[in-house]
Amino acid sequence: MPTDKQVPPGSRVAVIGAGVAGIMAASTLKQAGVEVDLYEKEERAGGHLNRWHHLFPGREEASLVREGYLQQLREHSLSLMLSAEVKAIVREPEGPAGGRFRVTTAAGDSRDYGAVLLATGFRLFDAALKEEYGYGIYPRVLTSPELEQRLSPGGAGLDTETGPPKRVAFVHCVGSRDAKVGNRYCSRVCCITGVKQAMAVRERYPGCEVINFYMDLRMFGSGYEELYQEAQEVHGVNFIRGRVSEAAKTLGGAIQVKAEDTLLGRPLKVTVDWLVLLVGMEPSLSAELLASLALESDQAGFVASRDKFLQPGQSSADGVFLAGACGGPASLPESVNQARAAALSVITYLNRKG
Ligand SMILES: Cc1cc2nc3c(=O)[nH]c(=O)nc-3n(C[C@H](O)[C@H](O)[C@H](O)COP(=O)(O)OP(=O)(O)OC[C@H]3O[C@@H](n4cnc5c(N)ncnc54)[C@H](O)[C@@H]3O)c2cc1C
Numbered sequence: 001m002p003t004d005k006q007v008p009p010g011s012r013v014a015v016i017g018a019g020v021a022g023i024m025a026a027s028t029l030k031q032a033g034v035e036v037d038l039y040e041k042e043e044r045a046g047g048h049l050n051r052w053h054h055l056f057p058g059r060e061e062a063s064l065v066r067e068g069y070l071q072q073l074r075e076h077s078l079s080l081m082l083s084a085e086v087k088a089i090v091r092e093p094e095g096p097a098g099g100r101f102r103v104t105t106a107a108g109d110s111r112d113y114g115a116v117l118l119a120t121g122f123r124l125f126d127a128a129l130k131e132e133y134g135y136g137i138y139p140r141v142l143t144s145p146e147l148e149q150r151l152s153p154g155g156a157g158l159d160t161e162t163g164p165p166k167r168v169a170f171v172h173c174v175g176s177r178d179a180k181v182g183n184r185y186c187s188r189v190c191c192i193t194g195v196k197q198a199m200a201v202r203e204r205y206p207g208c209e210v211i212n213f214y215m216d217l218r219m220f221g222s223g224y225e226e227l228y229q230e231a232q233e234v235h236g237v238n239f240i241r242g243r244v245s246e247a248a249k250t251l252g253g254a255i256q257v258k259a260e261d262t263l264l265g266r267p268l269k270v271t272v273d274w275l276v277l278l279v280g281m282e283p284s285l286s287a288e289l290l291a292s293l294a295l296e297s298d299q300a301g302f303v304a305s306r307d308k309f310l311q312p313g314q315s316s317a318d319g320v321f322l323a324g325a326c327g328g329p330a331s332l333p334e335s336v337n338q339a340r341a342a343a344l345s346v347i348t349y350l351n352r353k354g
């Protein structure tokens with residue numbers, strides 16, 4: 001445990017967002033003796049992880065992993081403010097109390113801090129913008145987060161009026177790598193999410209054929225390639241390199257998918273009980289917050305690091321740090337690593353200041 005000399009007293013830190021990144025950053029700071037307030041706009045902590053079923057690459061129960069993170073909150077008696085959306089962060093001149101940032105919530109409460117750590121995560125691409133897939137029009141077209149919910153304990157599953165599903169298809173890169181919707185970047189985790197979900201469907205409905213339509217597969221993480229092999233060899237998931245051009249409802253309520261197999265160079269038509277759209281991640285930090293802190297963002301709109309190589313957890317603004325998916329698409333382990341590293345940068349900054 002560091003001494004008071006190492007961590008100046010009175011230097012509180014505001015962590016914005018109590019997803020995995022925010023929880024891990026706040027608990028790391030608290031363990032180092034820094035006082036932290038953790039702001040969360042929702043009614044519970046955990047962020048998007050609250051909505052997932054199994055996790056890639058190890059297929060752990062998401063609820064158990066989430067419990068491990070929540071345990072961090074309890075163990076370190078973190079000051080967590082729920083239903084507390086941060087609306088404004090204003091840099092103030094140095095005062096006697098050393099407060100440099102005034103953080104104000106939607107309810108109008110304000111407090112001063114020595115540093116701010118952004119862990120506001122991401123939002124999901126709105127699949128209705130890709131009209132050709134019929135999301136929001138045909139009930140049997142789902143997004144990947146909706147499938148997570150359906151497969152979770154107590155979820156609706158994929159049974160139809162005629163019984164268990166016979167065929168399910170996934171479409172990769174929905175809202176990512178797509179200049180038409182303004183998102184040229186790869187969302188990084190949707191390929192492996194598609195593999196994880198395809199395996200989950202095959203396990204729950206062994207008689208169901210599963211097809212993943214992909215542009216190319218990006219299995220960059222540790223254990224991802226192995227999971228992809230397992231999906232094919234053990235679970236019999238079909239991966240077709242192809243572009244889905246259109247989805248339409250059949251008379252029976254199923255979905256007819258038109259695609260092109262780009263490896264064989266031939267058009268395809270398949271009828272599926274469910275079509276699952278692997279939606280990408282988009283920046284979620286409001287334009288007001290970006291502007292009030294004079295923060296730079298990257299080409300995609302995610303909060304930019306000051307220096308990707310040397311100071312990845314530090315934003316372009318002095319005293320403002322970032323971790324997790326607010327800086328760009330990231331997995332849970334990556335978000336945790338970033339959170340711990342950003343917390344260390346905050347401590348270094350406070351020490352230098354004090
Ligand atoms: C369909 C899908 C499945 C996935 N499955 C996996 C998986 O199996 N394994 C894996 O490793 N990763 C998975 N991921 C990725 C994982 O969800 C992210 O890595 C993780 O959620 C990032 O955590 P975060 O804390 O950065 O952001 P988030 O989870 O988005 O949390 C951010 C938090 O900040 C809060 N917030 C935002 N703005 C404010 C504000 N102004 N004031 C206060 N609070 C605010 C939000 O309410 C939220 O609680 C999946 C992603 C998707 C899309």
Ligand code: SF4
Nearest residue numbers: 173176186187190191
């Ligand atoms: S991770 Fe895969 S599905 Fe997601 S955008 Fe990248 S290539 Fe497409």
